[in-house]
Each structure stands twice: as structure tokens, then as C-alpha cells.
Amino acid sequence: MSASMHDERLLAREHTYTSLSDKVGELALRPNGRLWFIAFICSLLLTLLFVAGVGELLAKGVGIWGINIPVAWAFALINYVWWIAIGMAGTFISGALYLARQKWRSSLNRYAEAMTVFAVSVSGLFPIFHLGRPFFFYWVAPYPNRMAVWPQWRSSLVWDFLAIVAYLLVSIMFWYVGMLPDLGSLRDQARTRGKQIFYGLLALGWRGEARHWKRFESLNLLLAGLAVPLVFSVHSMVALDFSEGLVPGWHSTLFPPFFVAGALFSGFAMALALGIPMRRWLGLGDIITPKHLDNLAKMMLAAGLFVAYNYAVEFFMAYYSGDPYEITEVRDRLVGPYAWVFWTVVFCNVLAPQLLWSPRIRRNTVALFVISLLVLIGMWFERFMLIVNSLFRPHLPSSWGMFYPTLWDLIFLFGSVGLFFFMFTLFVRWLPIVATFEMRKLIHELKESG
Amino acid sequence: MAKEQKRYGCMAFFETPEALVEAVRSVRTAGYADTEAYTPFPVEELDEALGISSTSVPLATFAGGAIGFVGMLVMQYIAAVVNYPIRVGGRPFASWPAFIPAALEVTFLLAATGGVLAMLMGNRLPKFYHPVFNVQRFERASQDGFVLVVRMEEGDTSRLRQMLQGLGAVQVDEVSV
16 A cells, blocks of 8 residues: 555554544543653643732732733733633534545544533633733622623623633533543543543443434534534624724724634644644544645645735725725834734734645644744734724824833743643543544444455 | 342343343333433434333523523622612613623523433432442443343243343343342
8 A cells, every 4th residue: 555545544444343442542641741740840830930920919900911002902811812712623623524525634623622521621721810800700790799780782892701611611512521431431441440430430320222312413413513604604793802992903893703713823833733733742643644634734735825815905995985094004014013923923824824725734743733833923913913003003193102012921922831731631540532433433444444 | 148139130231232232122112111321422223112202401500691681680780780880981780781791691501401310310310329230240331231121029030031141241240229
């Protein structure tokens, strides 16, 4: 068999129901590896840094960050948008690709959904921290209170709050319910009493009876159908936080589709940035095959082209509108004090992904990994450009002012990365990282089709 | 001790999903209507072979979504029109277009919740004890075993066991309660 034919496979040919179950079960049940332990400690240290940052923030307030008038939204909002966007690919892989009956999603959907849950959890913290008095964040929720005050339903911030809550809870349900059969497998594979009880409780007594499966499949289909419009609405709401404001560069109907595309772009980049090391260090090369990486890379390229198109349209619309403030804003992107941010974005998000047209690059894991990291960095700077470059020169020139991040800004950024990886390392260690029941179904289907 | 112990039924292990589906059809034709099939992944043919009718999951999902949508619109109407009306720029109190986003998100949330609850309740989960777990080999059912259980609380199982073995079962056990 030639190498290229092997590359086209979604699963190594030698896998059977037994070998696949043993392989994935072993990953969760075996003792800690040294590499895992190093990753765990590093992410734990960063998480502790994040916790320290939160302590400082609660003690002193948002003044520890570099924000001030006119740039009152900076790292907290950049991080928020960046993280919530990263979650999109997980929902897209498990929802949209399920509805489209794409078989290649089966190897990826579990860790991609985990990525979604953790990214959205991290993301939701930032608007709360940014509140000034974070302990009153629940005031934005409608609940009976003695002040007899209700949320302002016409505000995009309230919509966004409900969107994040709905998205987080639906993602957790989708992820956990989808994991029940695999937790049942782990319960049956576990050989120590502690692990049997741990996975037994998590599996809720799943038995895999035909009637179980019928309801389960019905629910999975419905959740996939709900998750797709949900995730599109979530990123549209995030965009409306901006486009409801009368700020040059924000007040545009372009924003909702632009944010959805950007979310897909960075989400697929994170799916690759997590998948490539997992594949290598956990020996998942036979389950996450070159074909999967190739498909993810193609999705990332497609989303990237759409994002690039949006950058171009923003310039066009500014000049087409003839609005001097809009024109000033886009001119500042090109040659203003933050021009270096724009050119970083162009390099990372527009130029670097063009390499993905080449099949050789799409099959080269190192190149793919570097490009996906560049896209993640580029998407972070894109949010910096959208937020800071729009705010730092408001309509009145006497109010102009620059934004400079402080050490605490950086601590929150890198600490949140640590928190994400902390949760992800725990997931990789204890939970089934591949949807084994779907892979068994895939083996069955591949066998039938010969 | 075995005398008093009640029986749940007979459990047969098969190697492939096709053999299991075939066995389900045969035992049901032979008059053993009360059968269960356990598989490590969903096997569509089993629905028809076992005569499983449609589930209540879609209905519960729809009901959850409907409650979320209508409930959220009603709540916003009461809040913005009845309870705490604020005139802003002459806009109507009942600003329906602005009420849609919140209603939409809560629709998604409650629809998903309804579906998950219906799936768990329909499957009687969580349920940590079940007689089938008493058979040691049943742990294969979540990995690579295809298991048929014929409910038979009393009576002689020898005819059934013979039949199951004839259908290609690699092992037949009695399941105690």
C-alpha cells in the first residue's frame, strides 16, 4: 500500500473494537507519565499566577491594569473574545460536522468539545473581572430582588451574559452526555476499586442497552442541531457588544459574521495546536491520522480567507461611508501608533495561512503546528486592533490617549492560558479523550463498506 | 442459596453485531418478546429487531424550547412594561425586536436541558445497580461484546439456552437479581 493511500484513512486498518477500547482506556487508566506531570506542573504554576492576579484585582480593583479613559476596554475584553472564539471549533466539529455526517469528526470531537468547555469557562471570567465590583456580577441576571430592579433587556451586555451562560451549560451537557458510554467503558476496564467507583459514578450506570442508545442518538442529533445555531448566535452577541456602540470601527453590521468567521479560524487553530502534540505524545497517530490534520487545516484556511475578506471590507466600508472618524480609524490601523499590531495581524492571519494551499504543508505536522500558533497569536492581536485601535482616538482629539499594558495585564493573559491548560491536562489524564463508541461505529461502518 | 435467588433472565454473548441482530430476531420469533440487547455502540438494526418505538426525547426538547422562548418573552414584557417601565428616547416599552436575543438564548438552553432530562429519565439513569452487572463477562458489553438478555424470571431455561447456543452465542449465563 502506498503512503498516500495510507494517509487517506480515518483510522489505522488494524484497529478492532477490542484494540481501540484498550488503547483509549489505557490512556486514562495507566499511571501518570513524566511528560504529563511536567505539563501539569507548568500549567498549575501559571494557574496559581492567575489566582494571585485575581487576588490583587479583588483587593485593589481594575486600576492594576493599564486601562483608563479613553481605552477602558483592553486586555480583559481582548482575552474574553479570544477565549470564547477558541471554543467555537469544538461546537462546530461536534455539531455541524455531525449534521453533515462527516465521519472524520469522530476522532476529534471529544477533545474539541473539552476545548470548548474549558475555553468558554476561562472566557466567562474576564467580563466578570472587568466589572469593577466582580462580586455583583449576578446583578445582570434576572432574579427576584428587594431592589425590584430588572436587567436592561435592550442592552447587548445582557444578551451576551445569557449567551455565555447558555453556551457554557449546553456545551457541558453535550460534552458530558456524549461521554457517558465511554465512562461506562472505563468503569468496566478499571481494575482498582477506587477507579471503578470513580468512573462508575460518572457513568451514571450506563449499560448500552438498545433503548438507551436510541434515546442517546436521538438526543445527540437534537443537541447538534441546537448547538450550531447557538454557537452562531453566541459569536453574534459578542459582536453586538461592539457594534451596538457608536464607536468608529465598531458600529457596523459586518461584525456578527466577521466574529463568527474569526471564531472558527482561531478555534480550528487551537484544535490543531492541541491535536498535534496529543497525537505525538499520547501515540494517537493511528486515531488522529494525517487525513484529520489535513481536513482541519483546510477548514482553518477557509475560515482564514473569510476573515481576510472581512479585513478588506472594513477598509472599503470606512471609505465608502465617507465618515471622517471611520476613515481616521482605519488610517490609524495602517500608519498609526498601533500599526505594528495591524501588520502582525496581516502576517499571522492573512499571509501565513496561505501556505496551507500546499498539501505538503498540510501533511507536515511541524509546519501546521507553527501556523496554528501564529493564527492564535494573530487572532489575539486582531482583537487588540479592533478594541484598542477603535478606542484610543475618540471623536474629540483632546481625549486621545495611548494604552500601555501593565504586568498584571500580562499575568491575566498568560495565567488564563495556564488555567485552560490546567483543565485540559486533567481532562487528558482522567477522561476518555476519544469518543470510543463512535470509533467502534466507524470500524463497523468501514468493515461493512469493505 | 440458589433456590431462593430470583432470576432476571438469560444472557448470551455474541461476537458481532450482525449475529446479535439475527439472534434478537430469532428469539423474538420464537416467542420470547421481552428481550434486551446491549452493544458497545449504537446498532441501528436493533431498533427494528427489538420493536423499539420512537422516544420522547424530541418532544421534551421541543417543550423545553417552547417554555424557554415564551417564558423569556413574557418575563421581559412583565419587567419592561408592567413592573419597571422606563421611557428612553420615546421608544416603546415592549421593544419586541430587542427581546428576541435573550429569548433565543434561553430557548437553546431549556431545549437542551429538556432533551437531556428526557434521555436520562427515559433510560432510568442514574441507576448504579442493575442485575446484568452481576455477570462478570458483561463488562465486555461496553467494549467489544454484543449481549442479548432474554427476560425469564422462572421456569426451565434449558430450551432457551440451547436455542441461544444454536444461534452462535459464545457463552450463555443465567442472570440473578
